[in-house]
Amino acid sequence: MSNIQISGAPPVGLAGRNIIVGITGGIAAYKAPALVRALTSIGANVQVVMSASAHQFVTATTLQAVSGRPVRDDLWDEGAEAAMGHIELARWADAIMVAPATANFLAELAAGLAGDLLSTLCLATDAPILIAPAMNQAMWKHPATARNVATLINDGVGIIGPGEGAQACGDFGPGRMLEPDALVGALEKVFAPPILEGLRVMITAGPTREAIDPVRYISNHSSGKQGFAIAAAAARSGADVTLICGPTNLPTPQGCRRIDINSAQDLFDAVQADLPGQHIFIGVAAVADYRPLAAAEQKIKKQVRGSNTMTLELTENPDVIASVAQAANPPLVVGFAAETQNALPAAREKRLRKQLDAIVVNDVSQAGIGFNSDHNAATLIWDEGELALQLQSKDQLAQALLDQLVRIFVTRLALPNHASASI
Numbered sequence: 001m002s003n004i005q006i007s008g009a010p011p012v013g014l015a016g017r018n019i020i021v022g023i024t025g026g027i028a029a030y031k032a033p034a035l036v037r038a039l040t041s042i043g044a045n046v047q048v049v050m051s052a053s054a055h056q057f058v059t060a061t062t063l064q065a066v067s068g069r070p071v072r073d074d075l076w077d078e079g080a081e082a083a084m085g086h087i088e089l090a091r092w093a094d095a096i097m098v099a100p101a102t103a104n105f106l107a108e109l110a111a112g113l114a115g116d117l118l119s120t121l122c123l124a125t126d127a128p129i130l131i132a133p134a135m136n137q138a139m140w141k142h143p144a145t146a147r148n149v150a151t152l153i154n155d156g157v158g159i160i161g162p163g164e165g166a167q168a169c170g171d172f173g174p175g176r177m178l179e180p181d182a183l184v185g186a187l188e189k190v191f192a193p194p195i196l197e198g199l200r201v202m203i204t205a206g207p208t209r210e211a212i213d214p215v216r217y218i219s220n221h222s223s224g225k226q227g228f229a230i231a232a233a234a235a236r237s238g239a240d241v242t243l244i245c246g247p248t249n250l251p252t253p254q255g256c257r258r259i260d261i262n263s264a265q266d267l268f269d270a271v272q273a274d275l276p277g278q279h280i281f282i283g284v285a286a287v288a289d290y291r292p293l294a295a296a297e298q299k300i301k302k303q304v305r306g307s308n309t310m311t312l313e314l315t316e317n318p319d320v321i322a323s324v325a326q327a328a329n330p331p332l333v334v335g336f337a338a339e340t341q342n343a344l345p346a347a348r349e350k351r352l353r354k355q356l357d358a359i360v361v362n363d364v365s366q367a368g369i370g371f372n373s374d375h376n377a378a379t380l381i382w383d384e385g386e387l388a389l390q391l392q393s394k395d396q397l398a399q400a401l402l403d404q405l406v407r408i409f410v411t412r413l414a415l416p417n418h419a420s421a422s423i
């Protein structure tokens with residue numbers, strides 16, 4: 001039986017790393033020198049690579065000064081190529097961060113184009129690529145950009161941000177490049193130790209649909225974003241992830257095994273089938289507590305005469321997470337609670353009633369968090385404490401949650417009945 005080592009606080013690992021900072025032509029390029037400065041000040045070796053249009057927004061002289069290296073911007077620069085050719089440069093990189101990344105750059109990368117030095121490096125490298133998009137909010141929301149982003153995520157590219165707020169063009173909305181600190185944090189995570197290595201993690205996400213008839217169902221507003229973010233973070237942290245999700249259009253996070261389901265009963269069956277050997281179960285899915293007693297085989301017709309009310313008889317669904325917690329050899333079980341009033345007392349009661357090791361409560365009556373938003377704020381509750389997870393992106397909250405779970409349950413996860421059960 002092998003012993004699993006899980007570190008509580010992952011060390012920062014950028015010192016001595018070779019980072020290519022790619023800069024494309026957007027107003028947010030004015031933040032690039034601060035990003036480069038922040039990276040060099042913690043010991044990273046930074047090579048700046050600019051696209052042609054980046055020169056309209058920030059000077060190569062400034063970037064050379066803060067990086068301590070001549071800026072590269074030309075695929076055909078004989079002098080630079082003689083010192084380190086672009087393939088060598090692609091191999092030199094431990095990571096590439098493109099900040100800001102314009103809509104045009106996202107499209108080029110999604111299409112696999114290699115028209116300049118930066119896009120060529122991105123194609124030629126084996127290193128992780130992180131992209132910090134920055135563009136007008138309408139351009140970010142455009143279906144073509146959404147398609148390109150989905151393609152890049154599928155290709156394993158990390159998309160960091162964008163943030164939301166006032167834009168240089170006068171608009172308000174998503175499309176602002178994240179601040180240099182957040183970008184450095186994202187790079188640090190790339191080199192963080194795989195804190196969940198050797199562990200199997202099952203995550204449920206999204207809504208369920210409970211059929212009324214062949215064309216109608218009972219459901220809720222869950223988009224799956226929070227559960228998918230946790231699945232992505234767990235996979236990045238080295239876990240073997242099974243993601244069981246209700247209907248959603250979200251792309252499958254890199255490295256996760258995905259099982260699509262519709263109803264609570266489907267979810268129950270899928271969870272039970274794969275439960276043996278799991279070390280951690282995180283129930284983020286918004287599961288319908290009730291379903292119609294009997295789904296009609298044909299579409300229910302509207303009553304033309306008679307009563308103007310209709311009664312739907314419901315029956316209780318199986319409680320998926322409670323069944324996991326009550327299994328013979330349960331994994332560490334973490335639930336979510338979506339509450340609209342008395343959030344903390346309600347969640348405390350729910351955790352005890354369902355016999356969960358921990359519960360994460362989000363007050364979904366608050367605007368801008370919870371169902372279908374890109375942000376969340378929550379409180380993690382376990383036997384011995386409670387911890388507020390401040391308002392942040394769902395991606396950030398996912399990582400913070402996993403870090404905390406590992407910290408709190410480090411001993412428990414190393415117990416033979418849990419972490420090392422099948423290793």
Ligand code: PMT
Pocket residue numbers: 204205206221222223224225226227264283284285286287288289317318319320321322334335336337338339350362364370371372373
């Ligand atoms: O998907 P997003 O748009 O990103 O939104 C995220 C979210 C708001 C859905 C998420 O953060 C969240 O709160 N998920 C839990 C929602 C919920 O159903 O809460 P609940 O209080 O009804 O359920 C408590 C726990 O029991 C949950 O872990 C749930 O998965 C589980 N449950 C509930 C009923 C049931 N029949 N089986 C279950 O396993």
